[in-house]
Amino acid sequence: MSRGRWEAVLWVLALIFLVTGWSRWRGAVPEVPASAAAAEQAAPEAVRTPRGRLSVAARVVAAGDPFRLDRxxxxLGPVPAMPMGMMPGMPPAYxxxxxxxxxxxxxGIVGPPWGAVLEGVPGQQGGVLVHAGTRLGDLRVRSVTRERVIIVGPDTTWNLSVRKPWQP
Incomplete structure (x- = not known):
């Protein structure tokens, strides 16, 4: 078969599938009678319901748990609000x-101007050279003197010194 014949066969098959699909789709969608279509287009009349009947209807709907599949x-009841970092099974006092x-x-401490080499700084490997006012995350170096380094954290203050000072 030539290329032209294959193309013609494929076009015929596509047309057959198109007609079949369209006819199945038309059969799946029910026809709306003309009288029903006209009734839908007309504006519905507002119906006034007494307040008492509406609240009774609302209670009936709410009692049926409309948003649960099994109604x-x-x-289990609602889970009480827990503080940040708490799991629902933990006792509240924990x-x-x-x-x-x-x-x-x-x-070591070097200077003047005085600077200190700190080890064990969170997020840093090895020694870190710091001066007064340096920020290391939530730690702040308050002062560096010849013998001491004062570091302030959110809830702790460190007063550090060199364990064995080097002497010439």
């Missing part, structure tokens, strides 16, 4: 322990 209440403060060490 019965959930086996407070998770605070993480321990980082183990900061002073390797």
């Amino acid at each position: 019965v209440p959930a086996p 407070v998770p322990p605070k993480p321990p403060p980082p183990p900061l060490l002073v390797s």
